[in-house]
Amino acid sequence: MSKIHVKPKSKWKNVKFESNFQSNDNFRDLICFQELTDYEIVSNKSPKKRKSTDKENGDTSNIRKKQKLENTKSLEKVASGDEGKKKKKKRNKNKKKASGILGKTDVPTDSSKKKKKSSDTSSQSTETDHKDEHDEISDDVWRKAWTKLYIPDPVMRALHENKFYHPTPIQALAIPHAIRDRMDIVGAAQTGSGKTLGFGIPVIHNILRFKEKNQENEDGSELDDLEMDQPDEDMIISDLEDHEEEESDENEDDEEEDIEEEEEEVNEIERGSEEDEEEDSTKIGCVKVIDDADFSSLGFPSPKLSTGDKFPLALILEPTRELAIQVKNHLVAAAKYCDIKIATVVGGMSIEKQKRVLKKNPEILVATPGRLWELIEQEYEYLSNVKLVQNLVIDEADRMIEKGHFEELTKLLNYIYKKEDTSVRRQSFVFSATLTMVHSGPQRHILKKTKLTEEKKLELLMKRIKLRGKPKVIDLTKKTGTVETLTEARINCTLDEKDVYLYYFLLQHPGRTLVFANSKDCIRRMISVLTLLKTNPLPLHADMHQRQRLKNLDRFTANPRGLLIASDVAARGLDIPDVQHVIHYQVPGTVENYVHRSGRTARAMKEGLSVMLVGPDDVKNYRKIIHNLNKSEDLPLFPIDQKILPSVKKRVSLTRQIDTASYRFQKKKRENEWFEKAAKEMDMEFDEDLLLNDLGDSSEQAQHKQYVKHLKAELDILLRQSIVPKTFSGKYITRTGKLLLPEQPGTKTDAISKVKTDKPMQDKMNKAIQKKALKMATVKHKTFKKKKKSKRK
Numbered sequence: 001m002s003k004i005h006v007k008p009k010s011k012w013k014n015v016k017f018e019s020n021f022q023s024n025d026n027f028r029d030l031i032c033f034q035e036l037t038d039y040e041i042v043s044n045k046s047p048k049k050r051k052s053t054d055k056e057n058g059d060t061s062n063i064r065k066k067q068k069l070e071n072t073k074s075l076e077k078v079a080s081g082d083e084g085k086k087k088k089k090k091r092n093k094n095k096k097k098a099s100g101i102l103g104k105t106d107v108p109t110d111s112s113k114k115k116k117k118s119s120d121t122s123s124q125s126t127e128t129d130h131k132d133e134h135d136e137i138s139d140d141v142w143r144k145a146w147t148k149l150y151i152p153d154p155v156m157r158a159l160h161e162n163k164f165y166h167p168t169p170i171q172a173l174a175i176p177h178a179i180r181d182r183m184d185i186v187g188a189a190q191t192g193s194g195k196t197l198g199f200g201i202p203v204i205h206n207i208l209r210f211k212e213k214n215q216e217n218e219d220g221s222e223l224d225d226l227e228m229d230q231p232d233e234d235m236i237i238s239d240l241e242d243h244e245e246e247e248s249d250e251n252e253d254d255e256e257e258d259i260e261e262e263e264e265e266v267n268e269i270e271r272g273s274e275e276d277e278e279e280d281s282t283k284i285g286c287v288k289v290i291d292d293a294d295f296s297s298l299g300f301p302s303p304k305l306s307t308g309d310k311f312p313l314a315l316i317l318e319p320t321r322e323l324a325i326q327v328k329n330h331l332v333a334a335a336k337y338c339d340i341k342i343a344t345v346v347g348g349m350s351i352e353k354q355k356r357v358l359k360k361n362p363e364i365l366v367a368t369p370g371r372l373w374e375l376i377e378q379e380y381e382y383l384s385n386v387k388l389v390q391n392l393v394i395d396e397a398d399r400m401i402e403k404g405h406f407e408e409l410t411k412l413l414n415y416i417y418k419k420e421d422t423s424v425r426r427q428s429f430v431f432s433a434t435l436t437m438v439h440s441g442p443q444r445h446i447l448k449k450t451k452l453t454e455e456k457k458l459e460l461l462m463k464r465i466k467l468r469g470k471p472k473v474i475d476l477t478k479k480t481g482t483v484e485t486l487t488e489a490r491i492n493c494t495l496d497e498k499d500v501y502l503y504y505f506l507l508q509h510p511g512r513t514l515v516f517a518n519s520k521d522c523i524r525r526m527i528s529v530l531t532l533l534k535t536n537p538l539p540l541h542a543d544m545h546q547r548q549r550l551k552n553l554d555r556f557t558a559n560p561r562g563l564l565i566a567s568d569v570a571a572r573g574l575d576i577p578d579v580q581h582v583i584h585y586q587v588p589g590t591v592e593n594y595v596h597r598s599g600r601t602a603r604a605m606k607e608g609l610s611v612m613l614v615g616p617d618d619v620k621n622y623r624k625i626i627h628n629l630n631k632s633e634d635l636p637l638f639p640i641d642q643k644i645l646p647s648v649k650k651r652v653s654l655t656r657q658i659d660t661a662s663y664r665f666q667k668k669k670r671e672n673e674w675f676e677k678a679a680k681e682m683d684m685e686f687d688e689d690l691l692l693n694d695l696g697d698s699s700e701q702a703q704h705k706q707y708v709k710h711l712k713a714e715l716d717i718l719l720r721q722s723i724v725p726k727t728f729s730g731k732y733i734t735r736t737g738k739l740l741l742p743e744q745p746g747t748k749t750d751a752i753s754k755v756k757t758d759k760p761m762q763d764k765m766n767k768a769i770q771k772k773a774l775k776m777a778t779v780k781h782k783t784f785k786k787k788k789k790s791k792r793k
């Protein structure tokens, strides 16, 4: 294949591809795909060491073929890891230096592995040989997939250990722009698509670089060449011109940017001249070549300041405590082979303990805004310089600008962006699965007055979170909002029937299940009912002690048949492995909440099921969600085996009797106790007969206790009986002589395939109903016309 120097006459244009495109093995090395349709060929060069490279790049040969100018009129620019392999010896030398920058790693290279293998062969069995061969293949694939993303070697090692063999699409697109181009990133991708590492890896990379540079500075050694990939010489001419064009376009865009007046209600923060500094470094194509001496352009504070003062280099803001802890753990795993300390600062836990952790000067701080602000207000030393933070991540950003977080976030951001600290060029990351979701319905959102477009929503969001400059916006979300591997269904029922259907589902489809409710009262009642029904539910809501919240999450995670009843505090971000089902006991008020709640299942390309229990009160929200998710039809009905429903109903109704009886009694008792205590504290005398709830005399109370005990005993008997009625009889089709009986409860029934197999039947039925309705309407219309005609006569 010959090398061609081209001079572009038009702009490189992005070629759109679906986010799941990269899951296709043939295209997994692809990061971006651009085409150039008008160009002039400057020169043709023969390849020097091309053969072996092409062989290595076999799986991307299809894409490369497209680059042959002889065959096609257009030219595609493919930023793939294979570029790295094409580059010259000089670059390899740079790379060696770079791995020095990032610390030595034990990740074996392909060749070292091969050597090891050949020396060991005599002592290995054939089976082991096969295993090694397999490992080597995945090792090769893994390296190819990640190396082009500029991942630090120690992180590569951790990724391999975690068996993260390919970057997810959001990672593949966000990481190079963040690391290579040092751009601010606004990332929107479906739930469970790996956004955490999308910002986590660049943050770790930045800190490693900072520490390395700092070390060199302290040692007085010269600043090394940066490890950034040098541009492929083949591309330089075209890229240079292309980029010049891009920059002028950007400037034009900037001038056009005119943010509307209504945004002025947000406190303006004073900003310095960072924006001007942003384009300091020279860009060649999409690769920035940064002047060695220009330390600050990398976003690092001045070395003088960094050696003495301690402050977090990265701040990651999360809306909930559980999420902050999870993200911290995720990053700890990714930074396992890096010398980086990561800490959490979250509410509900000992502030003193957190201060002790901060004394160790963690480089990364994962925090919820409330507790962080509390510590800043206390003028806690380590946080007094938080304004110098180099990497700022606002995860679940659309949630962070909603009521309840926005006020604290604004205070924090105002503090961080103080004018006097503008010497620092900060890199910001803004992520969420619903960042670009726009809809016409009323929103709880703080931006509710505006009729939003996707662009407008992003613009306002960026303004609110005070994002400077022009970030790289990567939006991989679909119009349908939810992830492809999610199966959705609904159960139409009355309010009273919700417990019945929920219990039915849990019996028939065991598996890790997360149930969402809209209020704490509802969670309390469900916990009581489901505990009596021996389904071992665990609650999770904001009013619980933090320790208990975390304990329940752990217990839920550990039990493959775990049942968690949660408020929306668990709706966002939580990455609990293998949640099979999400049930919306009450339909959420916003489409965003529906997407996030449902996103607790079907993560990382796994399948999952979301079922909404739609009662009369939920219909409005249900309709809104369907509309805002651009669904053309209703969700399918979840198939219910009507034959076993009566026994389920019997159990549930008895349980509710017990719950009501004991709850009412306990409630009255608690109120009395509270009143007596309060009166005592105030030295008040009161008339017990008039003011306290009547609990009855001691014999009545004993009677009540007995009644509840009796009900519980009755329930115990019911729970031991089979759910399939004994008197049951029915006609069953036999297939190849085998009698197919109804499913027994407890037998593992795959709820997802049930929905999927039932859907065509439902569609058929719906069509038949519609056809019948149409027929009837036509008949009615004809009779009406006839009658009218005869009347006239």
Ligand SMILES: Nc1ncnc2c1ncn2[C@@H]1O[C@H](COP(=O)(O)OP(=O)(O)OP(=O)(O)O)[C@@H](O)[C@H]1O
Binding pocket: 163, 164, 165, 166, 167, 168, 171, 189, 190, 191, 192, 193, 194, 195, 196, 197, 432, 433, 572, 573, 574, 575, 599, 603, 604
């Ligand atoms: N490259 C990868 N290969 C395989 N698994 C990955 C990869 N990156 C992340 N994961 C796993 O995918 C899961 C989801 O990742 P993550 O929690 O970052 O998703 P998310 O996009 O932030 O989801 P949400 O929007 O719900 O917060 C995690 O279990 C994570 O460990």
